[in-house]
Amino acid sequence: MQTSATDAQLAHFIALFRRVAPAYAERWAALLQGKPAKWRKIQPWRVWPCDVYESHPPRMDWPVMVDRAIALARARGVGEAHVLACGHSGESIETLVLSWLKERLCSRGRGSEGTLLEGFVSLVPGQLALATNHEGGCWLIDLERMTTKN
Numbered sequence: 032m033q034t035s036a037t038d039a040q041l042a043h044f045i046a047l048f049r050r051v052a053p054a055y056a057e058r059w060a061a062l063l064q065g066k067p068a069k070w071r072k073i074q075p076w077r078v079w080p081c082d083v084y085e086s087h088p089p090r091m092d093w094p095v096m097v098d099r100a101i102a103l104a105r106a107r108g109v110g111e112a113h114v115l116a117c118g119h120s121g122e123s124i125e126t127l128v129l130s131w132l133k134e135r136l137c138s139r140g141r142g143s144e145g146t147l148l149e150g151f152v153s154l155v156p157g158q159l160a161l162a163t164n165h166e167g168g169c170w171l172i173d174l175e176r177m178t179t180k181n
Contacts (some may be wrong), residue, residue, distance in 0.1 A: 055077060100152070159175060
């Protein structure tokens with residue numbers, strides 16, 4: 032298990048926190064820079080854009096959402112993903128080659144290293160990410176697309 036976040040991982044998640052969780056960004060950034068046991072206090076459900084049992088966009092389940100995020104990341108020239116397991120998931124952080132992301136996030140089975148129970152996946156700092164919570168909701172965060180529509 033990785034014992035601390037790298038500079039690249041920190042940059043990704045701090046940018047994400049500032050965009051989607053401004054009220055928690057400073058605290059969560061400080062927690063992420065501390066001991067991994069503190070990462071459990073980072074709780075994505077606190078900033079959920081809808082009911083925590085629902086997904087955003089609606090009616091999109093986790094595997095489909097992961098596929099969509101991978102396609103968007105590839106279209107933007109992204110080659111890796113940063114995965115933060117926090118809250119009820121425990122505490123881990125890793126950087127994966129994009130082609131491994133779906134297996135990491137969607138594998139099934141008891142005791143599997145797969146499915147992310149609660150956490151964030153950053154693809155483009157502060158622009159493109161995924162989030163999931165322990166209640167089953169998931170969130171495709173595409174802030175670049177949202178800001179260009181306005």
